Amino acid sequence: MSSPDVPTRGPARPGPYIIAGVLLAIAVVVPLFVPAYSFDKPRLAGIPFFYWYQMAWIPITAGLVGISYWLVSKEDRRRRETVRGTANGGQVS
Amino acid sequence: MNSLAVPLAAPDRPVSGVALTIVIILFVAVAALGFVAARWRAGQETGLHSLDEWGLGGRGFGTWVTWFLLGGDLYTAYTFVAVPAAMWATGAVSGFFAVPYTIVLYPIVFLLMSRLWSVSHRHGFVTPADFVGGRYGSRALTLAVAVTGIVATMPYIALQLVGIKAVLTVLGLGSAENVLLTDLPLIIAFVVLAAYTYTSGLRAPALIAVVKDLLIYLAVIVAVIYLPIKFGGWDNIFGAAQTKLGAVNPATGKPAGVFIPGAASYSAYWTLALGSALALFMYPHSITGVLATKSRNTIRKNAAVLPLYSLMLGFLALLGYVAIYAGTKPIDLNGAVNPQLVVPQLFLDHFPAWFAGIALAAIAIGALVPAAIMSIAAANLFTRNIYRDLIKPEATPRQEASVSKIASLVVKFGALIFVIAMDQSTAINMQLLGGIWILQTFPAIVAGLYTRWFHRWALFAGWAAGILYGTIAAYNVVNPVTKANFGGSIAAIPGTDVQVYIAVVAFAINLIVAVVLSLVFRAMKLPDGKDITRHSDYGADENDPKVAQIQREYPLAEPGTTV
Numbered sequence: 001m002s003s004p005d006v007p008t009r010g011p012a013r014p015g016p017y018i019i020a021g022v023l024l025a026i027a028v029v030v031p032l033f034v035p036a037y038s039f040d041k042p043r044l045a046g047i048p049f050f051y052w053y054q055m056a057w058i059p060i061t062a063g064l065v066g067i068s069y070w071l072v073s074k075e076d077r078r079r080r081e082t083v084r085g086t087a088n089g090g091q092v093s
Numbered sequence: 094m095n096s097l098a099v100p101l102a103a104p105d106r107p108v109s110g111v112a113l114t115i116v117i118i119l120f121v122a123v124a125a126l127g128f129v130a131a132r133w134r135a136g137q138e139t140g141l142h143s144l145d146e147w148g149l150g151g152r153g154f155g156t157w158v159t160w161f162l163l164g165g166d167l168y169t170a171y172t173f174v175a176v177p178a179a180m181w182a183t184g185a186v187s188g189f190f191a192v193p194y195t196i197v198l199y200p201i202v203f204l205l206m207s208r209l210w211s212v213s214h215r216h217g218f219v220t221p222a223d224f225v226g227g228r229y230g231s232r233a234l235t236l237a238v239a240v241t242g243i244v245a246t247m248p249y250i251a252l253q254l255v256g257i258k259a260v261l262t263v264l265g266l267g268s269a270e271n272v273l274l275t276d277l278p279l280i281i282a283f284v285v286l287a288a289y290t291y292t293s294g295l296r297a298p299a300l301i302a303v304v305k306d307l308l309i310y311l312a313v314i315v316a317v318i319y320l321p322i323k324f325g326g327w328d329n330i331f332g333a334a335q336t337k338l339g340a341v342n343p344a345t346g347k348p349a350g351v352f353i354p355g356a357a358s359y360s361a362y363w364t365l366a367l368g369s370a371l372a373l374f375m376y377p378h379s380i381t382g383v384l385a386t387k388s389r390n391t392i393r394k395n396a397a398v399l400p401l402y403s404l405m406l407g408f409l410a411l412l413g414y415v416a417i418y419a420g421t422k423p424i425d426l427n428g429a430v431n432p433q434l435v436v437p438q439l440f441l442d443h444f445p446a447w448f449a450g451i452a453l454a455a456i457a458i459g460a461l462v463p464a465a466i467m468s469i470a471a472a473n474l475f476t477r478n479i480y481r482d483l484i485k486p487e488a489t490p491r492q493e494a495s496v497s498k499i500a501s502l503v504v505k506f507g508a509l510i511f512v513i514a515m516d517q518s519t520a521i522n523m524q525l526l527g528g529i530w531i532l533q534t535f536p537a538i539v540a541g542l543y544t545r546w547f548h549r550w551a552l553f554a555g556w557a558a559g560i561l562y563g564t565i566a567a568y569n570v571v572n573p574v575t576k577a578n579f580g581g582s583i584a585a586i587p588g589t590d591v592q593v594y595i596a597v598v599a600f601a602i603n604l605i606v607a608v609v610l611s612l613v614f615r616a617m618k619l620p621d622g623k624d625i626t627r628h629s630d631y632g633a634d635e636n637d638p639k640v641a642q643i644q645r646e647y648p649l650a651e652p653g654t655t656v
Contacts, residue, residue, distance in 0.1 A: 007629050008634070024204060028367075031193045031196045031197055032197060034359040038359070045326070045327055046328035046329075048331055048353060050185070050354075057193075058400045062401075064200070073390055
């Protein structure tokens with residue numbers, strides 16, 4: 001390839017990616033750990049623990065993914081700015 | 094309609110006039126929307142004459158459209174029918190696993206899909222097999238991924254028809270005697286679907302998904318608030334479910350189902366959830382939805398907001414238990430019990446006919462969105478990875494689009510014949526196998542997003558080993574009542590009695606073969622294929638130039654050439 005491999009992003013700072021990785025790992029592992037929730041009691045409005053606990057993890061996961069999105073996209077923006085500089089002219093959108 | 098109008102003794106049902114009228118009105122409105130979609134956001138001089146336009150909706154869907162499109166694409170009509178049906182029939186392990194499945198799905202999507210978007214955007218890839226071809230330069234591996242995708246998608250489309258059929262049956266259309274009359278509404282629905290998919294491409298399901306999703310949310314929210322109040326609270330409902338699922342089935346000597354999984358079912362429960370989550374975004378129709386988005390981060394943002402659909406799915410699953418308490422009788426045309434009729438029947442029994450009509454229309458329209466996207470995705474695979482790669486390498490974008498349009502028709506009519514000509518259980522068995530098969534493309538697609546370490550032939554061998562094991566293991570699962578093969582998707586890990594989802598074991602075998610053979614092939618110094626992607630491609634966003642543009646600016650040709 002003679003066309004140069006122009007980097008699209010500057011070097012990464014590991015921090016945001018590590019935090020996001022941990023949050024996402026929690027969101028995958030905890031809902032799959034069945035021994036932690038295969039009970040009937042305590043019930044919530046008549047719904048057994050097994051059912052409402054898993055449903056409760058839906059908004060929690062959404063939150064964890066949302067925080068990860070915020071962390072990673074902020075870092076992503078910073079990395080792109082280091083490559084492009086402040087001049088944004090000439091971009092194709 | 095109340096339950097008095099449903100004579101349980103006679104298989105033929107009375108037609109529910111009001112509900113049927115509502116369903117027909119909504120269906121016609123949605124079909125019109127499908128045709129209008131051709132003009133939505135169009136206007137480029139190319140029209141719909143390229144796969145980017147016809148097959149990926151112009152690659153410009155933002156966060157909102159993507160939310161509706163992927164929501165309508167992933168949470169299919171069959172899901173809405175089958176998950177509560179499984180809850181009603183056998184309880185938590187085969188039904189409620191859908192909740193952890195659609196929870197752990199999104200962190201995985203967040204990690205993987207933006208990289209796939211970036212590299213596909215840079216290189217103009219339309220299908221996952223395009224990416225595998227570009228990354229590994231192996232025709233066999235590309236073809237393996239493409240064929241697996243097409244074969245796994247076909248029965249999935251067929252099952253969407255099963256979803257429509259459940260609605261039509263409950264509405265009283267069709268009879269056990271007249272087969273042609275029974276299938277006629279289904280055929281009409283599918284011809285209309287095929288026509289607007291042909292003319293509008295991916296824009297049609299994107300626009301229809303908005304209507305369908307709003308209807309589904311309305312139906313589920315109302316049902317989940319109203320029905321428990323009507324039946325005296327969730328306590329009663331779960332009590333009835335516990336009693337029914339705990340009752341011993343005389344045919345097997347075991348309880349009918351699982352109310353709360355015991356220690357023996359833990360592994361089955363979490364492997365079903367994990368395996369399904371890993372597999373879902375290997376399906377061509379999911380990847381089509383991802384590649385149709387406008388920017389690298391659209392899919393990530395959606396990973397944070399799509400779980401709202403999972404919440405809806407969770408409540409919908411619980412409607413299976415509500416139906417147990419309500420004593421819903423899902424009697425099919427032939428007089429047999431068909432669990433898939435449970436949710437449509439529940440709506441018809443306990444709501445005013447007009448509202449039942451809205452709910453049933455939501456399910457029926459819900460089948461049209463994924464069926465359209467799936468047929469487009471399968472057609473794109475055929476066009477790019479079989480027609481262009483093997484038959485006509487110099488095909489123009491215009492030719493690609495016309496081949497893909499025709500292929501989408503073929504795929505849909507194949508699915509229609511599947512459902513009409515064959516037993517419904519064939520489609521369900523094939524779908525079960527499809528889930529196992531599609532997961533076997535995971536190593537080739539996902540590992541390639543991060544590393545070139547795997548050898549192309551090792552990935553191919555791993556894919557073959559996974560498919561082989563998965564097929565044999567699924568065949569060997571025998572239904573304890575009917576003694577039929579393909580009786581389920583759970584089997585013991587070979588050499589143990591730990592029950593797990595077959596796809597996950599097949600995936601592990603696939604991965605082990607791929608790793609060991611990669612080491613061997615590297616040691617033997619077998620040649621690597623040509624990798625046309627570069628490190629920078631995997632982080633590109635919509636403002637970065639595409640490869641075609643880079644090559645115009647930095648031509649590959651002889652030194653001295655200028656542009």
